[in-house]
Amino acid sequence: MLTIDQKETILRKAGVAVPDLPSSTKAREPDARDDPAASGKRAQSESRRAAIEQWAASIEALYVEYVARRAAKGLRDAEDARQLSLLRRAGERSDA
Numbered sequence: 001m002l003t004i005d006q007k008e009t010i011l012r013k014a015g016v017a018v019p020d021l022p023s024s025t026k027a028r029e030p031d032a033r034d035d036p037a038a039s040g041k042r043a044q045s046e047s048r049r050a051a052i053e054q055w056a057a058s059i060e061a062l063y064v065e066y067v068a069r070r071a072a073k074g075l076r077d078a079e080d081a082r083q084l085s086l087l088r089r090a091g092e093r094s095d096a
Contacts, residue, residue: 004056007063016066019058022051 002010011018 002063004059008059011059011062011066014066016062018062019055022048022055 008018008021
């Protein structure tokens with residue numbers, strides 16, 4: 001199973017516009033003993049976590065759309081090849 005980072009890389013290489021990862025993702029979890037502003041830091045951390053989860057959901061949705069488009073293209077290409085093969089065989093029979 002692919003990670004969100006791997007899916008993001010695949011999408012970027014395929015030319016899909018993907019949202020950037022929210023900044024300041026490496027902040028540590030605050031400890032209530034750190035300082036009086038710990039509750040503010042905790043709220044900031046929760047906000048950051050929510051932003052990252054929303055980013056990951058966006059990447060996931062874009063990846064699902066990308067995979068579906070590729071599958072549909074593969075099916076269309078296979079059908080085109082099948083029809084071309086039938087036309088060639090019909091042409092060969094009519095020439096004979």
